[in-house]
Amino acid sequence: MGNPNIHDAERAIFLTPSLEEEELLAWSKIRNYCQDFFSEFLGTMTLILFGDGVVAQVVLSGGTKGDYQSISWGWGIAVMLGVYVGGKSGGHLNPAVTLANCLYRGHPWRKLPVYALAQLLGAMAGAAIVYGNYKSAFDAFEGGAGIRTVTGPTATAGVFCTYPAPFMTRTGMFFSEFVASSILMFCIFALADPNNIGAGNLMPLCLFFLIFGIGACFGWETGYAINLARDFGPRLVSYMIGYGHEVWSAGGYYFWIPMVAPFLGCAFGGFLYDVFIFTGPSPINTPMLGLQRLMRPRRSVWSNTHQSTIETKV
Structure with a gap:
């Protein structure tokens, strides 16, 4: 049988973490604390890597390595993989989607700025990586190193963000983004509704077809940004790498529309779904469609976590 004290000593040595293990544990605590931020950051970065990547390949090859249909497929794949990467935080990848979840699905309001910042920084990181990967192609297509144009036959600014078609009016631009964003949120709520057919574990795949459909059917006029982080x-x-002020002024200062319309569109799309279909917990399924909350700006009314915090303390 042996000396039991020896086995106890060996067990104590085995259970005592080394310095490296203690550091790993410390990082684990940081990772757990910042899980939502890391998840949304990397998920959105993945979204832009594939989304801007496919646009770069089509544009910089002069259309020989793809076309508009390729872009629709690429963005669908981008969203699907982004949601897989960012699944631990819900895979919102879009501040407007996060807002709609705060409004209608009880997502904590305190997480809205965290998600939005992570999504914005993740999109910036993804765009920077795409630029670094294709820099030589940018130089060749534009006609020289450092030449970066927003408009014209060799313009490449559209690789990074959206610009409206020349014939679009300001009203048309806003309406196009509003409609696409409304469709996005309406369908997301339908796919996530357990009392409907429900997408379940197939949600990322369903989102692939949703984004592909929006791009193929509603993307031509404005580029279907439908996401502040993805566009801004x-x-x-x-702007930082040399495209200049025109990235803001192009299209009659179009840049602000993808920053505003997605929030209004997603809020409206979520509202429509909850009014006509959803039967679960939602402010819409309360007296006066939840409008009485506007008259009661107390934390106990607006906070999505206030009651659960009280119950935890009790």
């Missing part, structure tokens, strides 16, 4: 983050990167 890469646009900011394009």
Whole structure:
């Protein structure tokens, strides 16, 4: 049988973490604490890597390595893989989607700025990586190193963010983004509704077809940004790498529309789904469609976590 004290000593040595293990444990604590941020950051970065990547390949090859249909497929794949990467935080990848979940699905309001910042920075990181990967192709296509144009036959700014078609009016631009964003949120809520057919574990695949459909059916006029982080983050990167002030002024200062319309569109799309289909917990399924909350700006009314915090303390 042997000396039991020896086995106890060996067990104590085995259970005592080494210095490296203690450091790993410390990082594990940081990772757990920042899980939502890391998840949304890397998920959105993956989204832009594939999304801007496919646009870069089509544009910089002069259309010989793909076409608009390729871009629709690429963005669908981008969203699917981004949701897989960012699944631990819910895979929102879009501040407007996060807002809609705060409004209608009880997502903690305190997480909205965390998610939005992570999504914006992730989009910027993805765009910077795409630019670094294709820099030589940018130089060759534009006609020389350092030449970066927003408009014209060799313009490449559209690799990073969206620009409207020349014939679009300001009203048309806003309406196009609003409609696409409404469709996005309406369908996401339908896919996530357990009392409907429900996508379940197939949600990322369903989102692939959803984004492909929006791009193929509603993407031509404005580029279907439907996401502040997806558009503003890469646009900011394009400004920083030398495209100049025109990234803001092009299309009659179109840049603000993908920053505003997705929030209104997603809020409206979620509202429509909850009014006509959803039967679960939602402010819409309360007296006056939840409008009475506007008259009661107390934390106990607006906070999505206030009651659970009280119950935890009790």
